[in-house]
Amino acid sequence: MLNYNVSLDFIFHALADPARRIIVERLSQGPASVSELAKPLAMSLPAVVQHLQVLEASGLVRSEKVGRVRTCRIEPAVLSTAEQWISERRTSWEHHLDKLGDYLAEHPDE
């Protein structure tokens, strides 16, 4: 439970930055090298590497170096962890609305 929460801290923190979301967006279309990821971002390569470190710490991205090229790829299971947390809250809210609707239908005068 604790690990689960800690990882959500890191995942949502990683997604809270627009540059990091651009990286995730690019990687959702397939693996890419660090220099490919840097291309659309108006920042230095070290700044891109720092964003990648935040993404790797969250588990959203992993990378491996072959020769001189570091290739990054997305970890879809980690993306799903965040999606599922939100989806469960939304479902819980819809369930609350359903119960409220039932109550109002049974007590039309209130």
Added chain:
Amino acid sequence: MLNYNVSLDFIFHALADPARRIIVERLSQGPASVSELAKPLAMSLPAVVQHLQVLEASGLVRSEKVGRVRTCRIEPAVLSTAEQWISERRTSWEHHLDKLGDYLAEHPDE
């Protein structure tokens, strides 16, 4: 597009804190007063209010004061905005995998 991105910054930042996720979790079961929200949290009321301000700034929570009681409720559309962003990235990744699978099926010797 800019507004959309800025709001995702605030939404994901709001969700990156465990106390704020506990608040969202509670509110997904129905509206609650500030003191009800504070009960399960091991922190001062001003600290809870600060977390609520972050949640309100993101649009995830809205509140209204009637008499002496401030009641908070969740904004499900804002929750969906974040869910949709993640879901689109996951779908994009699955589409990439499908294309890769098709390619490999057509080129079995590679």
